[in-house]
Amino acid sequence: MQRRDFFKKTMVIAGSAALGTSHTDATETQHPIDNRKISDIAFPQKRPLITYSDRPPLLETPREVFTSVLTPNDLFFVRWHMPMIPTSINPYKFHININGLVNNEIKISLDELKTEFEQVELTAVLQCGGNNRTAFRPTAGGIQWGVGAMGCAKWKGVRLKDVLHKAGLKNEAAWIGFNGEDKAVYNKTANFVRELNLKELNNDILLAYEMNGENLPYLNGYPLRLIIPGFYSDSWIKMISNITVTKEKQKLHFMDHAYRIPDNECECETPENLADKTKPIEEMNVNSLIGYPTTGTKIKNNTELIVRGVAFDGGSGIKKVEISTDGGAIWSEAKLDDGTQGKYAYRSFSYTFVPKQSGECTILSRATNEKGEMQPFAKEIQWNHGGYKYNGIDEVTVDVVA
Secondary structure: OOEOOHHHHHOOOOOOOOOOOOOOOOOOOOOOOOOOOOOOOOOOOOOOOEEEEEOOEEEEOOHHHOOOOOOOHHHOOEEOOOOEOOOOEOOOOOEEEEEEOEOOOEEEEHHHHHHOOOOEEEEEEEEOOOOOHHHOOOOOOOOOOOOOOEEEEEEEEEEHHHHHHHHOEOOOOOEEEEEEOOEOOOOOOOOOEEEEEHHHOOOOOEEEEEEOOEEOOHHHOOOOEEEOOOEOHHHOOOOEEEEEEEOOOOOOHHHHOOOEEEOOOOOOOEOOEOOOOEEEOOEOOOEEEEEEOOOOOEEEOOOOEEEEEEEEOOOOOEEEEEEEOOOOOOOEEOEEOOOOOOOOOOEEEEEEEOOOOOEEEEEEEEEEEOOOOEOOOHHHOOOOOOOOOOOOOEEEEEEEEO
């Protein structure tokens, strides 16, 4: 599908939502903000979403979408770093460059990717490392996401490993750098380049051109994006057009300074005492989210209610999801789906209960993965300056009426 003057359609979109929240003296992590208004205007190929910015596009998926394994393309969240995104890409002229420490520097077209390599499908969660950032107090730097900077899709493409094999890696090759087509306004601003150590390369890392059986939506990286399942989305380069293989790790702003957390046991620090030693955010931690009901939903007393949601982690697999309706004193196990979408995908869950008294009722969800890692309460998560990797026990509060 040809995309012509794509962003001309977006210029009329209403002004962006505030990127910050009010400061507070409290330092205890709280539940993320969860009541943002959905925009009245939709971006091309999207339904109306929670809108933070139109340049670059920053769109969040509403909570109620998260009741099934696959997130529809037109409801999938959007996160770009650079404001200059090509407004037209011709799929017949597009190609990806493979260069650096390879035996043959090559250019591969979309058609060649689809016809000359083994085609692979993999279902995986894509989640921004700053998802739920509004939980952190004091306010952490970055987009003040609520709960919906994530989604799960079935990706189709080719193995990165196979593409690199075609180019042929030299003996001294050690790092793989990825860059896309989005650019900064100012020349001195660093490009959004990510790197992967060659030791981390595996058969699940893809160059994908399809998402849920369709061409990638323009805002989700058309025509080609990198898929690193189990990792946070900062590594999933969109509109990828260049791969450079090197011997030494490059000095890169987004690798060396951004998207990093304290390298200590709690992955935490304080505003007054920032950590000297940091590490990149990579593997996602265990998490769950209730998609139905949402906060404010009116529920009939003594009537059966089915709670639905999703759970996931970085690929070890979800062992169980538990629900509590009494503040966490008693937990009951929810029913999980059959898990056939694979270890990187959402596991959808459901839990049935009957409210017995009128008034507010708070429903909690807690996931545990196969490694035994369990979601903590929000207040147990300690602060980091980027507001990364929040995975507190989820909660919604419904109104039970007689």
